[in-house]
Amino acid sequence: MQSLGSIRRDFAPWADPEVRPYIVFENVTKRFGDFTAVNNLSLSIYEREFFALLGASGCGKSTLLRMLAGFDDPTAGRILLDGQDLRGIPPYRRPVNMMFQSYALFPHMTVEQNVAFGLKQEGMAKPEIAQRVAEMLKLVKLTQFAKRKPHQLSGGQRQRVALARSVAKRPKVLLLDEPLGALDKKLREETQFELMDLQQNLGLTFVIVTHDQEEAMTMADRIAILEKGEVMQVATPAEIYEAPGSRYVASFVGNINMFEGTLARHDGNGTEIRLADGMVIRSESGANVPAGTQVAFAIRPEKIAVSSRPPADGLNAAEGEIYDIAYLGDMTVYNVRLANGQMVKTTSLNASRVVQDPLTWHDRAWISFRPDAGVILTR
Incomplete structure (x- = not known):
């Protein structure tokens, strides 16, 4: 089987039918009055997985996290952790801990006192607390800041204090x-890799809520895309990006170009899609629908070439006009308006300081792409 995207690591328990999920949302619904925040949702998360709940504001991702933490109860369905039904178990009795965006550090306490707070509440012996706090501060590289108070730290340092406090009690699951x-x-990008390393070192299960696509793509083993309280797709970052399951997922994650048309032919030689303007797209992507079905051919901007000349083979090519250009340093973005009025976004990597085929505003240009560059979507 051909892999999609880069290889992240040799960890895929979801692909083994013998491995039991660690966290299970089973037909979970959550209503607040007349508003349904989570709608009959089922989802499985595996032990030691870094799992991301990704979606726009109001999609239900934080509600899921709060129900797992015990701050809210499901209206219907159940949540299992390591085979145990969590209903009726208060937050402080659950083997999970939550780290909030605000960090919620105690301003009158030092760094080490903040980290030790939860351990004292549990009645741990002083020598053990001191040892655990030292371990946690070393882990997050804050040993030299142990005696400082939160206002004497940078935002990134406060974030690491909150993280150390969250994992000091060694929960089975950390919710972020x-x-x-x-x-x-810049600091956010650096911290993403620190979180990944920390999760690997601790061997914990991390569940993160975010609306930042890049954040989820960078850190997570798998991502659940949520919309209106429902799961749209669960997959690895590479699968989400390269093989989205629907128009919504394709449009939500990254930039995408959609060519709407009719499936004209599908056989051993590939698939043909006929657009309204007569253009025929040849694709190696499969489609389990009969000829005549309305489909979309979705393709990422970086997989489309733009040139002042048509490709030699004339395959999957269309002529248009350069409408907009954005120079971003490492790449250049071209918006090309085709004859039918559709705007197509392409990106070209600036691998050389010399531009071989210069294009500027209002130039005539050709876009083209390979048959294996896009994916056919039926929903």
């Missing part, structure tokens, strides 16, 4: 609700 939202872009 938009944990990097308060950080600037």
Whole structure:
């Protein structure tokens, strides 16, 4: 089987039917009055998985996290953790811990006192607390800041204190609700890799809620795309990006071009899609629907070439006009308007300092792509 995207690591318990899921949402519904936040949702998460709940505001992702933590109860359905039904178990009795976006550090306590707080509440002996706190501060690289108070730390350092406090009690599952939202872009990117390393070192199950696609794609083993309280697709980042299951998922994650048309032919030689303007797209992507079905051919901008000349084979090519250009340093984005009025976004990697085929505004240009570059969507 051909893999999609880069190989992340040799970890895929969801592909083994013998492995039992660690967290199970079983037909879970949550209503707040007349509003349904989560609608008959079923989802499985595996032990030691870094799992992301991704979606727009109001899609139900934080509600799922709160129900798992015990702050809200399902209206219907049940939630299992390691085979145990969590209904009726209060938050402080659950083997989970939650890290909030606000961090919620105690301003009058030092770093080490903040990390030790939960351990003291559990009645752990002082020598054990001291040892555990030292371990946690070393893990998040804050040993030298142990005596400082939160206001004396940077945003990234406060985030790591909150993280150390969350994992100090060694929960089975760590829940992260938009944990990097308060950080600037560069620090957020650095912290993403720190979180990945920490999760690997601790061997814990991480469940993160985020609306940041790049964040989910970077850190998660798998991603659940949510919309209006329902799961649209659960897959690895590469599968979500390269093989989205619907128009919604394709449009939500990254940039995408959609060519709407009719499936004209599907056989051993591939698939042909006929567009309204007569253009025929040849694709190696399969489609389990009969000829005559309305479908969409979805293709990412980086998989479309743009040139001042048509491709030699004339395959999957269309002529248009350069409408907009954005130079981003590492790449250049071209918006090409085709004869039928459709705008197509393409990106070209600036691998050389010399531009071989310069294009500018209002130039005539050709777009083209390979038969294996896109995916056919039927819903």
